[in-house]
Amino acid sequence: MHTLNLGILAHVDAGKTSLTERLLHTAGVIDEIGSVDDGSTRTDSLALERQRGITIKSAVVSFAVGDTTVNLIDTPGHPDFIAEVERVLNVLDGAVLVVSAVEGVQAQTRVLMRTLRRLRIPTLIFVNKVDRGGARDGAVLRAVAEKLTPAVLAMGRVEEPGTPGARCVPYTGADTAHTDRLAELLADHDDTLLAAYVEDTAPLPYHRLREELAAQTGRALVHPVYFGSAITGAGVDALVDGVRELLPASRGDAAGPVSGTVFKVERGPGGERTAYVRMFSGTVRLRDRLPFGRDDRRAEAKVTGIDLFDQGSAVRGTAVGAGRIARLRGLDGIRIGDPVGLPDASVPDRWFAPPTLESVVVPVPPAGRGELHAALARLAEQDPLIDLRQDDVRKEVSVSLYGEVQKEVVQATLADEFGIGVTFRETTTICLERPNGTGAAHEIIDEGDNPFLATVGLRVDPAPAGSGNSYRLEVELGSMPSSLMRAVEDTVRETLEQGIHGWRVTDCVVTLTHSGYWPRQSHSHATFDKSMSSTAGDFRNLTPLVLMDALRRAGTTVHEPIHRFRLELPAELLGPVLPVLARLRAVPGTPAPHGDVCVLEGEIPAAGVHGLQQLLPSLTRGEGVLESGFARHRPVVGTPPDRPRTDRDPLHRKEYLLRTTRGVAAGADPR
Known part of the structure; x- marks a missing residue:
């Protein structure tokens, strides 16, 4: 048996959970199809999901297609839960992107497809709801080619679209127009096919075209499009055949070193953590001691339980090998995104923008x-x-x-x-701060009003936008014990969470320029004298003062999150909309008329997106369509917003020292 880890992705209400139910029914896993409206679907198991009729958490369910076991992962469609989708992307072998034949390509559809293409995840497109009134199969196919990817190919046609009796007829090798389009599309990525297509000496055999279609789909070069209805089942058999034939099965060496990633964590009835793990290599067995986590959180624990997914249920197992998904128990402290076994440095932490x-x-x-x-x-x-x-x-x-x-x-x-x-x-x-220039500061042990037994000097330099923060040394690594060096570095990273205006500081290089300490001192009877010896606490307490002094000298600029927007509305209503955009501090581009419709693109602060969404229906008689997504951070114009601090405020030295020395005197380490 082969394994395929398949993601179902879509804009909210496109019908992906209904499609999951239909696939399970087609595979014989369930006898009766659940309803999203009734809250009876297999994958929407949370009470809140059933009440609201939306997917909030990703869910795994398994079924067999021929000799392939499909682990199907149903993901949320609402953009507020994009983080759930993000975690699933790292474990997929392929995906089905669901598009509504009525609503067409929507904002989240475009975000998802851009990401799938960027990650080169093999993807089939399923145009759902062809039986619904207003279904536009031809128009939606054109929109998919224009807005998602030009490398699309319809795998069938729809008869009587928009009616309950809508039928989906797959194309065959006898459909000349289909084979011509298929050969033309595939020739873009295959020189042999291109030569045969251009010379037109003899038609390419259909089985050869299908083999190449599978190869190019597996490399995410082309995206076959299927039509159907998850409710009636029309076209679903053809989609299942496409999943089996065109999407690549999992790869991995079950005998190799253990390597996997955690994409979901749950708590059991007794409070124990259960980790959903995709295995890329090796085999994990019951009672194995399994390392997991990153860097300073690296840990090891015994696997006390393994659940495998089989025919719609989770069953107890004794081992899980490469390519499969399982639930592991016993790994206390494990988190989402943690590697198990050997960490894979090639897997980035983020695909989508963080919350704003x-x-x-x-x-x-x-x-x-x-x-x-x-x-x-x-x-x-x-x-x-x-x-x-x-x-x-x-x-x-x-x-x-x-x-x-x-x-x-x-x-x-x-x-x-x-x-x-x-x-x-x-x-x-949520804004962020970036340093304007270079700033440096230092405090020397036993000099001035430095009350701590520590010498710390730091320099802050700006770094390129998007590069994050880095920490460097201009002192000898052995100039202080490693515990004191680590205390400075850890405290620098913590302190950068709140800059001059209280926002997280990013895109900077912090360099340790001065260091010094008093070695461990003892009285004649060999008792340790803290008043004469530097401790990590001295460095943790002094570092925020020095870093904020350096940051103040460098200066920072507050940047706010900006969304790119695309607004489609009746042309005659553009006039009333423009003043509203100006009030929300949006910067629109030049309107692009398309008949009676006008398309307006531009940028808007994230703070104004929700307001625009609320006002749009009344401004456009319900005909306006807004798409938006995070684009970048830009400097705040005018007075920068301040965020209330949650620390001891090292910007105000006197108050900081009072709070810090009070905590130390009370026997508590405030860090």
């Missing part, structure tokens, strides 16, 4: 702050991009968000799973 919004979570009643933080920490295990931000000064916690729907889901999840009621403060935009 945040909001403070307020418990109701206010007394439950401890329980709230524990519950949010559990949610962050399943979605690390929630990115909890604890404010110990104001006793508040905030979360990062992609949108308002995600906020509602977090609120409902806290109520349903943890019994905690919450409200949210107003959603704000």
Whole structure:
């Protein structure tokens, strides 16, 4: 048996969960097709998913197609849950991108297809809902070619589209127009086919064209398009044949070194963590001691349970080999994105833009702050991009968000799973800071008003946009013990989370220019005297003061997230829309008329996207279509926004020293 790890992706409401149900029914896994509206689907297992009729968490279900076991991963379609899709991309062998025959190519469809093409994931396109009124099979095919990828090929035609009796008829080798189009498309990537096509000495055998179609689909060069209906089953058999014939099975050496990645983490009834792992190489067996994690979080634990996916169910297993997906238990502390076995340095952390919004979570009643933080920490295990931000000064916690729907889901999840009621403060935009120039500062041990037994000097230099932060040494590595060196570096990275205006500082190089310490001192009776000896705490406490002084001398500029937008609306309504865009600080380009429709593209601050979405229906009589996605960060014009600090505020030395020395005197390490 071969294994194919297949992702089902789509814009929300295109019908991918219904397609998953139909595929399971076609494979004989389920006897009755579940309904999204009724909350009876196999993969939408969360109560909240059933109530809302949307997919929130990715789910794995397995079925057989001939000699291939398909691990099908159903992913969320709503853009607020793009992080779930992101985690799945790293484990896919192929994908089916679902497009509605009624709504056509939508905003999230374009985002997903761009990413699938960039990652070269073999992808079939399924145009769903051909039985619905308003279905436009020909127009949607043209839109797919124009907006998603030109390398598309219809694998069949639709008869009686837009009616309950819509039928999908696959093309065969007898369809001359189809074989001509197939040969033309494949010749773009194959010189032999190109020569035969140009010379036209003899028609290429259809089986040869199908073999080359499978090869080029497997290399993500072309994208076959199937039509059908997940509700009636029309066209689904042809799609299943395409999945079996055109998408490549998993590769990997089961006898090689163990290497895999975690794309989902759940908690069991007893609170134990269960990790969903895709194996790329090697074999993991029950009771193996398995290393996992990255860098300083590298750990090792015994595998106490293995669940494999088989014919729609998870079954207990004793081993999982290369190419397969399994649930592993016993790996306490494991996180989403962790490698198991040998880490794969080629896998990047991010495909999509990070969240650009945040909001403070307020418990109701206010007394439950401890329980709230524990519950949010559990949610962050399943979605690390929630990115909890604890404010110990104001006793508040905030979360990062992609949108308002995600906020509602977090609120409902806290109520349903943890019994905690919450409200949210107003959603704000997450900005960042970049240094303007070079700044340096240092403090010498036992000089001036430095109360710490440490010498630290740091220089901040700007780095290219998008390069992130790096740390370097201009002192000898052996000039201090490694524990003190590590304390400085770790504290630099922590301190950069809040810059001059309270935003995370990025795209800079921090260099350690001065270092010094007092060696361990003892009295005559050999007891350690902390007042005469430098400790890691001295360096953790001094480093924020020095770094913020250097950063203040360098200066920083606050950058806000900017979205690229595309607005399609009736041409006569452009006039009323332009003032609204100006009020939202959008920068539109030149309008492009297309008959009675006008297309407007430009940039808009992330803070204005939600407002535009709310105003658009009334401004355009419900005919406006908005697509938007993160594009870049740009400098804030005017007074930069400040973010409340959550640390001891090293920008204000006197208050910082009071808080720090008070904590040290009380016997607590504030770090």
